[in-house]
Every structure is written in C-alpha cells, then in structure tokens.
Amino acid sequence: MGKVTGFKEFEREVEPYRDASERSLDFKEIYTDHQPEHLQTQGARCMDCGVPFCQSVNGCPVHNLIPEWNDLVYRNRWREALDRLHKTNNFPEFTGRLCPAPCEQACVLGIIEDPVSIENIEKNIVERAFKEGWIKPQPPKNRTNKTIAVIGSGPAGLAAAQQLNRAGHTVTVFERDDEIGGLLRYGIPNFKMEKGIIDRRIEILKAEGIIFKVNVNVGVNYDVKDLKSFDSLVLCGGSTKSRSLPTPGIDADGVVQAMDFLTQQTKVLFDKEVKNQIMATDKDVIVIGGGDTGSDCIGTSNRQGAKSVVNFEIMPKPPGHRSASTPWPFWPLKLKTSSSHKEGVERNWLINTKEFIKDKDGKLIALKTINVQWEVIPGKRPKLIEIVGTEKIWPCDLALLALGFTGPESTLADKLGIDKDGRSNYKAIYGKYQTNIPNIFTAGDMRRGQSLIVWAISEGREAARQVDIYLMGKSELPSKDISGDLIAM
16 A cells, blocks of 8 residues: 555655734634645555554444555545545545544554544545545435434434435434534534534435434424334434532632533524633633543634633653553553644643632632542552641632543433433444434444544444434444444445
8 A cells, every 4th residue: 555665765745834923813623624635645655554444343433444556646636535435434524624633543653653634634535525526425326214303413313314315214313502513613612623514414415315404402392202103213312411529619600611611612603692601811821621522612712812821630641752561552541732732722631629719709810739649550540649837828710620521411211211321322233223212322432431533433333323223123334343343435
C-alpha cells in the first residue's frame, strides 16, 4: 500500500491549525486546508503491513479500510478513496475532525517512526468529495412495509437511521432539541466543527427518505404509547447525566456544568434565544476536568474574553511519550495538548477542589484546593491521599465542571420497561443490541456509557443490522463480527 519506500522518504506532517492569535478571536473552525499533493505524500507513508493494526479492534471501531484509501489517495484516485471510506463509515466528516484517532496510535509505522496522518487524510477525502459533488442521496430502490423509530439524533442514531433506511425500512428520527445532531450539534464547539458540516449531511439523509422530527422528547411531550405504531425502536439517547462533585459550596452561583456552558454558546452563535447566558467574559475561570470537554471549555472561555483560565485535573500529569503501561498498539497514556490548551491556560495536575467559596449573596468568589497523590497497591483500588499543608485559595468567578457523564437519563427505560445494567446504562448485549423487549434495541453511549463518536457510529451501524435481521429474518447490511473483522461486504 502506498509507496513501498514512502515511510522512509517522507516525514509525518499534519494539517496545521490557524494561528492561535487569530483563531482565538472567533468561533470558526481551527483547521486549514491541505494541498492534494501533500496528502498524496502522506498517503505514501502507509506501509504494506501484513496485519494493518490501524483497522483492528485496537485501532478503528468502525473498521475503516485505512490502508486501502491511503493507497488510493497516494495514487490520486480520490473518488475511489471515498467509496472505500464510506464502506465502513457513514460520517467521515465527523470522525475526521473529532475522533482522537486510535488508528494512528495503532499504526505499525508508529513503532519506529511517527505514524501515518490518517485522520487528516480521512477528513480531506470527504471534504473533497462534498466539494466535487460526489456525495449524493442514495434512496433505497425498494421499500419494505416496516417502520422504525430512532430516538436520538447523535452519531449513533444517525448511523442507525441511514443503515436501516438503506435496507428499505421507513425510518423516523425523534430529537428532543430544536436541531438535529445531538452531541455533535450543541456539545461540540463550532471551532472544532462548524454546524454546516452537520446540515449538509442531514440534507442528504432527508433526500434519502429519512423523516426527522425535532422538539420531540419521547416520554415527556410524546407519549410512549404512540411508539407502538412502529415495528421496532432503536434507542440512541446518549449518556447525558453530568457528573457533579460532593463538595461544599457546589450550589454557588457560578458553578456550572460544562455542557450547559458549551450548549448556550453554540445556540447564541446561531441566533437562538438564550436567557441569561453564562459568560466567561472578564472572569477568572477554573475548568475542573482534563478531558476533551474541559479543553472545549478552555477554548470557549478564551474566545469569550476570560480574564484568566485555569485547569484542574485530579490525576497525575501523563508522560510526554507512550508509557510502558500502555504499549503499542493500545491507546497510550501520554500528555495531550489540544489546540485550546495552546491558546492559553494554566494546567494543574494532582489537585482536588475542597470547597467552592461564595459571598453573602451566594455568588462564587474563590476555590479552595489541596494537592493530592495516589497510593497504588497491587490488587486494590488506588487511594487518594491529601498532602497536608498544600491548601490554596484560587480567585474564581466561574467554575466549569467538565467531569464526564454518569450514564443515560432513565425516562425511556422506566416508561418502556427496559432493563439497565449496574452502571445505569440500557442493557443490551454487545453484538446483539437487543434489550429485554424484543423489538427494542439500543446503541451508542446509551448502551455502552460515555465513549467516542466513532464507537457511537459503529454501534449504530451494528444495531441497524440486528434490527434488520429481527424484522426480515436476514440482512445484507455490512457488519463486523465480535472480533472486529468485517463480514458480509
């Protein structure tokens, strides 16, 4: 695949971001454009691996045919590259921007050199395809008489909907918010993915025959009894219960869940009415949580004109390189510096918030913290130990909780009688996606818990196949087997 000696001739180059001093002043995408010739060179770095770990279970959850479309890009056969990309991934424009790229960490070249810039190539294949007009609606030639309701329009719901529609079923997608997209729409800042990227794909899906209904919160303003008119249901409501802290003063005015903060900013950006918007402007902002959502809060705070931005992480600072505890081809434990971090933030590790300090009116004015360390004893859970004498007071007007999610909301499970597992996720066996009620399936974060967009797409696709089998007795939709290998192609 690629040029036989390409990995020896060419260095890894990734798509440069817009300059930090420029991009931090607006909410436009941070990316710049690659030239086709440059991407061909990067495709040439792909080795003819005996076993392409990039598309293995450890590499790509949707089993993207990465070496194949790398080779096609190298050979300037972009249209064919798109076909290979769409074989396994319904929405490469999403993953090409937002996926943390486990494929690159599993790249065989990565053992001795910097890995192939797979994500950049993926994004540019699909972007060229939209520009050239190669992506067109493909409605099914024949329709079954089966109807399916998909609850939730995030990546899992959209993937399930498109696959089921391709099988000829009539699909209706219900979304409780005012726009389609779920987490992609309001949970991801515009500077990481402009919403026109979602809109153009939704127009394709509509033209293929999928029905979308917004402002429909099933179980709240839509009676679950009305779902009985559908032959099958696919629940893809995501993991949306935000994690909080059992910390004194958590009720202070100024302690805000990250997703509320991010959602409001995106809605305002598109002229949606938001009363009393939470703003970081001229405030001392502390972001608690060191993951991607925390990074998004940092980027948004800087764009709103925060006076200062500080980040707290309770875990130790990761090493700057792959550690022995996460050897190749596994996802590595190493320090990640995002585009938002580079725009300005003070990062702190091994620090725990002890109190949110508020004034007499209940407004947040400061945080009290203490430094910590982790005691690790083999066979036991790590123990958090506070370091005496390290208490500190931090001025703070706005504290953003970016602590992840504890699980899905229980409304649908309670009203439909769906069993849940020990982590409150909707219970369905991996590979089957069928709940305790035979005609109801579930996929994505609602089933597996908080995870990656690429996993949501994978589960949506796989659940669609299982629904198709349930309704029709067989399916021609593609699938992976339990080991991750692709079958029925």
